[in-house]
Amino acid sequence: xxxxxxxxxxxxxxxxxxxxxxxxxxxxxxxxxxxxxxxxxxxxxxxxxxxxxxxxxxxxxxxxxxxxxxxxxxxxxxxxxxxxxxxxxxxxxxxxxxxxx
Numbered sequence: 001x002x003x004x005x006x007x008x009x010x011x012x013x014x015x016x017x018x019x020x021x022x023x024x025x026x027x028x029x030x031x032x033x034x035x036x037x038x039x040x041x042x043x044x045x046x047x048x049x050x051x052x053x054x055x056x057x058x059x060x061x062x063x064x065x066x067x068x069x070x071x072x073x074x075x076x077x078x079x080x081x082x083x084x085x086x087x088x089x090x091x092x093x094x095x096x097x098x099x100x101x
Contacts, residue, residue, distance in 0.1 A: 052099060052100055053082075053097075053099040053100075055074065055082055058082040058084075058097040058099055059071070059074070059082070059084055059097075061097050062082070062084040062086075062095040062097050063084075063086075065095050066086045066088075066095060068088075069086035069087060069088040069093070070086060070087045070088075071084065071085075071086055072084075072085040072086055072087050072092060073085050075094060077099075078096070080098060080099050080100045081096045081097060081098050081099060082096070082097045082099055083095070083096050083097075084096075084097070
């Protein structure tokens, strides 16, 4: 019985410093902290990050730049730019269109 109480006391002492350090360190991995940052940022700043042009409009611009190449597909977004793929007789190339106007 004495051995169990000694092991329990040692375990409690070993865990206590880590809990105190974690409490002083701040929120680790707190997913809500990112939400708080977004709520604190001004609305204008958040609007700048959103694309202000539709994907269809950006695709029309990309096709006009492609000079007759065949549209292959939409590759996704990189920041505020839409990326489209085109085929020009076996050569695949990408065209990026800035969506922030």
